Amino acid sequence: MAIEVRIPTILRSYTGGAKAVEGTGDTIADLLTDLDSRYAGLRGRLITEQGTLHRFVNVYVNDEDVRFLGALDAKLNDGDAVTILPAVAGGAFAFAAAAALAATR
Amino acid sequence: MLTIGREIVDAIVAHARRDHPDEACGIVAGPIGSDLPLRHVPMDNAERSPTFYRFDSTEQLRVWNEMDDRDEEPIVIYHSHTATEAAPSPTDVAIAGYPDSHYLLVSTREPESAEIRSFRIVDRTVTEEPVRIVDASVDPAAVTTYMFGQSPTTVDYECSA
Numbered sequence: 001m002a003i004e005v006r007i008p009t010i011l012r013s014y015t016g017g018a019k020a021v022e023g024t025g026d027t028i029a030d031l032l033t034d035l036d037s038r039y040a041g042l043r044g045r046l047i048t049e050q051g052t053l054h055r056f057v058n059v060y061v062n063d064e065d066v067r068f069l070g071a072l073d074a075k076l077n078d079g080d081a082v083t084i085l086p087a088v089a090g091g092a093f094a095f096a097a098a099a100a101l102a103a104t105r
Numbered sequence: 106m107l108t109i110g111r112e113i114v115d116a117i118v119a120h121a122r123r124d125h126p127d128e129a130c131g132i133v134a135g136p137i138g139s140d141l142p143l144r145h146v147p148m149d150n151a152e153r154s155p156t157f158y159r160f161d162s163t164e165q166l167r168v169w170n171e172m173d174d175r176d177e178e179p180i181v182i183y184h185s186h187t188a189t190e191a192a193p194s195p196t197d198v199a200i201a202g203y204p205d206s207h208y209l210l211v212s213t214r215e216p217e218s219a220e221i222r223s224f225r226i227v228d229r230t231v232t233e234e235p236v237r238i239v240d241a242s243v244d245p246a247a248v249t250t251y252m253f254g255q256s257p258t259t260v261d262y263e264c265s266a
Contacts, residue, residue, distance in 0.1 A: 010202050056200045058162045063170075065162045085169060086202025088148075091128055091157035092186040092194050 003031055003076055006083045014042040028059060029072040031082065046084065047072070056087040107207045107223040108237045109133070109181065113145050118219045120147045121185035121211045128158040129211075133181035134172050142180040142207070150184075157196075158184045181223075183209035191220040193231055201226035207234070 002022050007015050015021050021039065025031035036043035046057050052072070053059065059066045060083040066074040076082070113133055121129040130150050133142035146168055151161040172178060182203055186194075191212035193201070201208065204227040212220040225232045 008202070009205060056202065058165065060162075060166055063166055065166075067162070083166065085165060087159065087162065087200070088130070088132075088165060088182055088203070089152075089157070089159035090184060090194065090197035090200050091152070091154065092189045092196075 002078060004081045005031070005035065006081070008085055010086055011042060011045060011084065014039045014045070025076055027072065027076060028053075028061070028066055028074045028082070031076060032072075056089055058085045058087050059083070060085070106235045106237055107142075107181070107209065108140075108239055109142050109209075111238050111240050113142060114221065114238050116145050116147075117183055117209070118211055118213075118221070121187075121213050121219065124150065124185070125213045126155045126187045127153050128155065128185050128187060130158040130160060130182075130184040132168065132179040132183070132206075133209075134175070134177040135180040137176050137178045140180060144177065155187050179203060179206050181209050182206045183211065185211045185213050187213050189214065191222040192233075193224055193226060198226055198229055198231055201229075204228070209236075 003024060004020055005023055006020050007018060012018065021035065023031045023035045025034050032043045032046060046054055046059070048054055053066070061069060061074055061076065061080055063083075066072075069075075117131070117133075120131060123129070128150055129147070131145065131147040134144040134146060135141040136143075148168065149161045149164055150158045152159045169179075184197075186192075189212065191210035193208060193210065197208070197210075204225070208224045208226050210222050210224070214220075221236055223234050223236045225234060
C-alpha cells in the first residue's frame with residue numbers, strides 16, 4: 001500500500017533532499033514508523049516523547065488536517081496523499097510560556 | 106537583506122492596524138529562488154489574540170498548495186506585535202520552521218508610526234537584516250524592473266545590531 005508523503009524543506013535533510021517520498025501503513029502512526037525505518041530521525045521531529053503529534057507540525061491526509069481525523073490514528077488508504085507542513089505560529093507572549101513550549105520540541 | 110515594494114509594506118501595515126490589538130499575520134509569496142516578495146496574502150490569525158498568532162491549518166495548506174501551483178515559495182512570513190517591539194520573541198524563535206523565509210515583524214504599539222524589522226531564524230539562531238523598501242508602480246511585475254533596471258528611491262532601515 002503506497003502513500004505519497006510530501007516533505008517540507010526543513011525536514012529534507014532526513015530524506016536526502018527528496019521533496020516527496022513513499023511509505024506504507026494503515027494509520028499515520030504506522031506510516032511514520034515505516035518512514036523512520038528508511039529516514040532515521042524523521043519521526044522524532046514530528047512526534048513528542050509522550051507519543052503525540054507535535055503541536056507546531058501540521059499533517060494532512062488528502063488536504064484534511066489529521067487533527068480532525070483522529071490525529072496519529074487517522075486511517076490511510078492506498079493512494080492517499082500525506083502532506084507535512086511546519087505550522088506558522090508565535091507571538092509576543094511570556095518568556096516562561098515560550099520556554100515551556102520550546103521544551104516540548 | 107530584505108528588498109520589498111513599498112505598496113506591499115503599506116498593505117502589511119494596514120493589515121496589522123486593522124487587526125490591532127490582535128496580532129495580524131500572513132505571507133508574501135514570490136517565485137522560487139527569486140528572493141522577490143511580490144504577492145501579499147493576508148492570513149487569518151486562528152488564535153485571534155493580542156499575544157499569539159497561528160495560521161489556520163486549513164487555510165495554510167490552501168495557500169501553500171496555491172504557491173506550489175504557481176512555482177512560488179513564502180519569501181516573507183510576517184506578523185505583528187501590538188504592545189512590544191518588532192523583534193522575534195522566544196516563542197517566535199522556538200516555533201520558526203521556515204529557514205528560507207524572511208521573518209518580518211511589524212509593531213503597532215505606536216499609533217502614528219509602524220516599526221518594521223526583518224530577521225532570519227535558522228536552527229533557533231536569529232539574525233537581523235536590513236530592510237530596503239523600494240518604490241514601484243502598481244504593476245507588481247515592475248518591481249523587478251525598478252530594482253535592477255533603474256535607480257529607485259529607497260529607504261534603508263539599518264539594523265540596530
